Structures are given as structure tokens and as C-alpha cells.
Amino acid sequence: MxxxxxxxxxxxxxxxxxxxxxxxxxxxxxxxxxxxxxxxxxxxxxxxEAGKAAVKTQVDALAHLSNLYNNPLQEEVADLLEQADDYKAFFANSGAEANEAALKLARLIRPGKEILAFEDGFHGRTFGAMSATMQDKIQNGFSPMVSGFSKAIYNDVDSLKASVTPQTGAILFEIVQGEGGVTPLTAEFAAALKSCQEQGILLIVDEVQTGNGRTGKLFAFEHFDLQPDIFTTAKGLGNGLPVGAMLVKNCYADCFSAGKHGSTFGGNPLAMASAKAVLTELTSDGxxxxxxxxxxxxxxxxxxxxxxxxxxxxxxxxxxxxxxxxxxxxxxxxxxxxxxxxxxxxxxxxxxxxxxxxxxxxxxxxxxxxxxxxxxxx
Ligand SMILES: Cc1ncc(COP(=O)(O)O)c(C=O)c1O
Structure with missing residues (x-):
């Protein structure tokens, strides 16, 4: 049994x-x-091997350290991201957690506003992430969902236009809908999303599956003329160690002021040792x-x-x-x-x-x- x-x-x-x-x-x-x-x-x-060696060394030196203290490895991992100059990072332990951080932050940046997400998207199983996951099979049985989410059809510009209202504060989407059936974003839809951003709507890109080199770029939004306000990643970032990250444009970073969010394990030295090795490899020449x-x-x-x-x-x-x-x-x-x-x-x-x-x-x-x-x- x-x-x-x-x-x-x-x-x-x-x-x-x-x-x-x-x-x-x-x-x-x-x-x-x-x-x-x-x-x-x-x-x-x-x-x-570089990742394995880094983790072995780190577990001997210091596996965990609370976020009450400086953590130079977190700084190093954040610095390794090509986007480091424009974004600030928060480290979590999973994709859903990274998305929760993004959703909370979006609410602080656009108080009281709704978050638009797409049919067949997938953002995780925690309540916020699930509420943004517009699939009956994921939400069934868990009502009521977190309020303040609305939905549109992915890659359908008319549906997007019809769904965006003055109440829309942010749009959450994947560059390739992974769990939903491997559907890449079209250039036309990317342009429509960009015009929403130009009207003041935040773009939150979920790179949990598409990030960390999966599509031939460090992050998949780099294939498009898009600069997300917030993006999240996880999965490949630790190559086996549980690591998630949320990155937000510098101009919004202060919204997550002291006490607004946190995690016991997020960005702990063991996870960061692995992520550092991963990003060093991914960003190496060629x-x-x-x-x-x-x-x-x-x-x-x-x-x-x-x-x-x-x-x-x-x-x-x-x-x-x-x-x-x-x-x-x-x-x-x-x-x-x-x-x-x-x-x-x-x-x-x-x-x-x-x-x-x-x-x-x-x-x-x-x-x-x-x-x-x-x-x-x-
Ligand atoms: C795009 C996307 N977002 C979020 C998640 C949730 O990640 P996790 O299972 O690490 O919470 C997944 C997992 O498959 C995913 O593919």
C-alpha cells in the first residue's frame, strides 16, 4: 500500500x-x-559536471542561508542574466511561485486592476497562478478563483481587443503555450500585445518553460520586439535544483518594498550555486x-x-x-x-x-x- x-x-x-x-x-x-x-x-x-561540482562544493560550504543576510550568489546569478541592467530579480523555488510574485507585484503596480490571461495557458497550481490558468481541467473543483482575472483567446487579436478594458492592468502570457499544446506566439499577436503595453498595460511574460535557452535565446521574448515589464522563469534555471525567478523592470522595482514578499528557501545558496553554473554555461560563447x-x-x-x-x-x-x-x-x-x-x-x-x-x-x-x-x- x-x-x-x-x-x-x-x-x-x-x-x-x-x-x-x-x-x-x-x-x-x-x-x-x-x-x-x-x-x-x-x-x-x-x-x-560544472553544475554538479558547484552544488557539491556549496553543500559542503553552506547549503542554506536565510534571506536576512547578504547572499552574494544571488547577486552573481542576477548579474549573469543578459537583462541584468534593466531588471531586478527576486528568487523563488518553482514556476508557480515565480508567477505568484509577478501577480502580486502587478497588483501593487496597478492597484485594483485586472490581469488578463489566455485560454490554454498554463501558469501553475497555486491559487493565483491557477486563477490565471484559463483551463477548466485545472480550475475544476477549486472555485472560487482569486478575483480580478479575465481571459482572452491566445493569438487572436480581435479577442484581445474585445477583452482589454480600462480595468485591465496587466496581461500574462507565454511566448510558446507549452502545456496547452506547444503554440508559439505569432508576430501579429506580439505587436498587438506591444500596443497594449504602450497604452500602459503591463506585460508579464511567463518564461517558466520557454526560458533558459530552450528556444535558442536566453529568454524567448527576445525573438520578438517585446520588452516585458515583468518576466518569470524556473524549470531549466537550476538544471535539477528547484529555482524560480521573477524579474521586473527597474522602474517598478520599488513597488516590492520591504515586507511585501519573501520566501524562506528562495535563492538559497545551494539553488544559486546551480543557477550560476547553468547561466554561466548558457551565456558562454556560441x-x-x-x-x-x-x-x-x-x-x-x-x-x-x-x-x-x-x-x-x-x-x-x-x-x-x-x-x-x-x-x-x-x-x-x-x-x-x-x-x-x-x-x-x-x-x-x-x-x-x-x-x-x-x-x-x-x-x-x-x-x-x-x-x-x-x-x-x-
Ligand atoms: C509556462 C509555465 N508556467 C508555470 C508552470 C508551473 O511551474 P511549477 O510546476 O514549477 O510550479 C509551468 C509548469 O509546467 C509552466 O510550463
């Missing part, structure tokens, strides 16, 4: 014992090519350009091998965040399970999308290996 809550349903009956590079190994010794990165966390793979190059390679492979399959409706990507939308009637869960049987781990997104989030360090040959397995299955 298990003593665990069953909130994750029946788990896939596999037990992994260790990881090496971009592979996971189960207890029978079987090797799996990981196109999931632990849902976008292990972006630098399972053998990121790293992100290589990710972009590999993403082009993967996209070309997918187009060549999968696009004409009768089971495939569409292939979407931004960098190494890929969605393969299946045609009606194609069994998503069967594809995931067939892939596992053949030693490939892939994810689902939405109701009909196979989602690929390979580690950024995966080689072109390994990417091609994964595509070949999918080609056989689809």
Missing part, C-alpha cells in the same frame, strides 16, 4: 536509477533517449547559437520524416520546444508508450500533441536517432 497521495494518477511503471548525458537508465539497465528533460528542467543534461542551429536541424528532420505522415496534422516549434500535433483519432498515449518501449521518452501537451523538449546539449546525431524512432511509430 502506498502512503503517497494519488494526485499524479497512476504513474508510468518505470523506475529510473540514473542519468548520463541525454540518457536515462531504468533499474533493468535499459537506456532511454530523453526528449523530455524532466519536463524542461534538465536542459544541460544529466552530466552537467552556446545559444548552437542551440538555434540544432533546433533548425531538428525541425528539418521532423519536416522531412514526419510531416507527410497521415497521423501528423502539424509540426510547430520555437527552438528546441517542439509540438507534433496528431490527426483526429490518433492515440496520443499509445504513441508515448510505443516510444518508451523503443527507448525514447517524449511528452504530451494539450489533448493531441506530442511534445519534445530535448536537452539543449543533445547532439544532432542523437536528435536524428529520436526522430527515426518517431518516424517508425507515427
Amino acid at each position: 502506498t502512503h503517497l497521495l494519488q494526485n499524479y494518477g497512476t504513474r508510468i511503471p518505470m523506475t529510473f536509477t540514473h542519468g548520463e548525458g541525454v540518457y536515462l537508465f531504468d533499474e533493468t539497465g535499459k537506456k532511454y533517449l530523453d526528449f523530455t528533460s524532466g519536463i524542461g528542467v534538465m536542459n544541460l543534461g544529466y552530466s552537467f 552556446f545559444l547559437a548552437e542551440v538555434a542551429d540544432k533546433a533548425d536541424f531538428l525541425k528539418a528532420q521532423l519536416k522531412e520524416k514526419l510531416a507527410s505522415k497521415p497521423t501528423v496534422k502539424a509540426i510547430r516549434n520555437l527552438g528546441l520546444m517542439v509540438g507534433i500535433q496528431l490527426t483526429d483519432g490518433t492515440q496520443l498515449q499509445e504513441i508515448l508508450s510505443d516510444a518508451r518501449a523503443q527507448g525514447l521518452l517524449v511528452l504530451s501537451a494539450g489533448k493531441d500533441v506530442v511534445r519534445l523538449l530535448p536537452p539543449l546539449v543533445m547532439t544532432k546525431a542523437q536528435l536524428a536517432d529520436g526522430v527515426a524512432i518517431l518516424e517508425g511509430i507515427l
Whole structure:
């Protein structure tokens, strides 16, 4: 009998014992090519030695320090962000927590105003983040939601225009809706969002999944002519250590004055040692350009091998965040399970999308290996 809550349903009956590079190994010794990165966390793979060494050293020196004291590692991590000159950082422990910080801050900047979010978006399971997650399956049973949220349809300029009112204080969105089905923002919608910002509405970008190099830029908003007022990230920032961050433009930073927000663990030395190693790697010469190059390679492979399959409706990507939308009637869960049987781990997104989030360090040959397995299955 298990003593665990069953909130994750029946788990896939596999037990992994260790990881090496971009592979996971189960207890029978079987090797799996990981196109999931632990849902976008292990972006630098399972053998990121600089990260492991930094964490080992830090755990010996000082694993935790309260936020009552100076924490030079937090300063160093914030400095490593390309956006450091324009934004100030708050560190949390997860994506939902980073988003909670963003939502609270938006309320302080635009008192009493509403926050607009999008159908099929996903922002986390805490009450604020859930209230901004406009999906029945996430909200069902938890009413009443936090008040002051409204919704519009993603990538639909008319819906955006119809939903923005004088009460709208902020708009929260993902650059690629990840959980919702891997739907990248269109340039037209980005321009419409920018014009909302020009009218004084805050733009809050949730980069929990898209951030930390996933799309070939440090943050995915850099693909567009957009400068968020606030952005959040988590997942890949710690490559396995729980780290989240919220960044806000310097001009609004004072709104989070002393006592307005905090976290016991947020930005603790262990998490920061890992994040520092991650960001050092991501911002090293040529790293992100290589990710972009590999993403082009993967996209070309997918187009060549999968696009004409009768089971495939569409292939979407931004960098190494890929969605393969299946045609009606194609069994998503069967594809995931067939892939596992053949030693490939892939994810689902939405109701009909196979989602690929390979580690950024995966080689072109390994990417091609994964595509070949999918080609056989689809
Ligand atoms: C875009 C986005 N925001 C927020 C979250 C929530 O992050 P966490 O599970 O770390 O709370 C996720 C998780 O999948 C996400 O994809």
C-alpha cells in the first residue's frame, strides 16, 4: 500500500536509477533517449559536471542561508542574466511561485486592476497562478478563483481587443503555450500585445518553460520586439535544483518594498550555486547559437520524416520546444508508450500533441536517432 497521495494518477511503471548525458537508465539497465528533460528542467543534461561540482562544493560550504543576510550568489546569478541592467530579480523555488510574485507585484503596480490571461495557458497550481490558468481541467473543483482575472483567446487579436478594458492592468502570457499544446506566439499577436503595453498595460511574460535557452535565446521574448515589464522563469534555471525567478523592470522595482514578499528557501545558496553554473554555461560563447542551429536541424528532420505522415496534422516549434500535433483519432498515449518501449521518452501537451523538449546539449546525431524512432511509430 502506498502512503503517497494519488494526485499524479497512476504513474508510468518505470523506475529510473540514473542519468548520463541525454540518457536515462531504468533499474533493468535499459537506456532511454530523453526528449523530455524532466519536463524542461534538465536542459544541460544529466552530466552537467560544472553544475554538479558547484552544488557539491556549496553543500559542503553552506547549503542554506536565510534571506536576512547578504547572499552574494544571488547577486552573481542576477548579474549573469543578459537583462541584468534593466531588471531586478527576486528568487523563488518553482514556476508557480515565480508567477505568484509577478501577480502580486502587478497588483501593487496597478492597484485594483485586472490581469488578463489566455485560454490554454498554463501558469501553475497555486491559487493565483491557477486563477490565471484559463483551463477548466485545472480550475475544476477549486472555485472560487482569486478575483480580478479575465481571459482572452491566445493569438487572436480581435479577442484581445474585445477583452482589454480600462480595468485591465496587466496581461500574462507565454511566448510558446507549452502545456496547452506547444503554440508559439505569432508576430501579429506580439505587436498587438506591444500596443497594449504602450497604452500602459503591463506585460508579464511567463518564461517558466520557454526560458533558459530552450528556444535558442536566453529568454524567448527576445525573438520578438517585446520588452516585458515583468518576466518569470524556473524549470531549466537550476538544471535539477528547484529555482524560480521573477524579474521586473527597474522602474517598478520599488513597488516590492520591504515586507511585501519573501520566501524562506528562495535563492538559497545551494539553488544559486546551480543557477550560476547553468547561466554561466548558457551565456558562454556560441552556446545559444548552437542551440538555434540544432533546433533548425531538428525541425528539418521532423519536416522531412514526419510531416507527410497521415497521423501528423502539424509540426510547430520555437527552438528546441517542439509540438507534433496528431490527426483526429490518433492515440496520443499509445504513441508515448510505443516510444518508451523503443527507448525514447517524449511528452504530451494539450489533448493531441506530442511534445519534445530535448536537452539543449543533445547532439544532432542523437536528435536524428529520436526522430527515426518517431518516424517508425507515427
Ligand atoms: C509556462 C509555465 N508556467 C508555470 C508552470 C508551473 O511551474 P511549477 O510546476 O514549477 O510550479 C509551468 C509548469 O509546467 C509552466 O510550463
